Amino acid sequence: MTRPLSNDLRKRVVDAIAAGESCRSVASRFGIAVSSAVKWSQRYRSSGSVAPGKMGGHRKRVLEPYRTFIAERIHQTPHLSLHALKEELAARGVKVSHDTVWQFLRREGLRFKKNTVRP
Known part of the structure; x- marks a missing residue:
């Protein structure tokens, strides 16, 4: 599993989208996927943070x-x-x-x- 991209990059992408630039142009400028730009901006609008969510982990054994x-x-x-x-x-x-x-x-x-x- 790869590690998440830095919060600095995420913040710059979200700031560019908030400034009025399209997700596609921001994604091509920063070299990320369009879906990442969209998801990061959605996360920022809903939670106010660009930090990634929890990744991976172990499931507790039910039995x-x-x-x-x-x-x-x-x-x-x-x-x-x-x-x-x-x-x-x-x-x-x-x-x-x-x-x-x-x-x-x-x-x-x-x-x-x-x-x-x-x-």
Whole structure:
């Protein structure tokens, strides 16, 4: 991911647009995309700042607080299906897809085999 352009450049672009110059001419003069000039001027009009918004970051894992519950349920009922586990979580107020449950189980190293006899 690239880093945002400087606030100084953003401010100069917004000042030129506020002075009456078109977004296209300002964009070509400063060597930026027209969409950037438009978005920066919109941001300045709405918030009064040209600073960029938050970029990137990490998403909080939804099922992490329920790790002990999931581990207990798997050990109590080894033949429990992903969809059944998803329904039990939904009863607790956690709305997730079965893929989210599957990824959580794989990441935590919890076995989820219905038939442990077969390889």
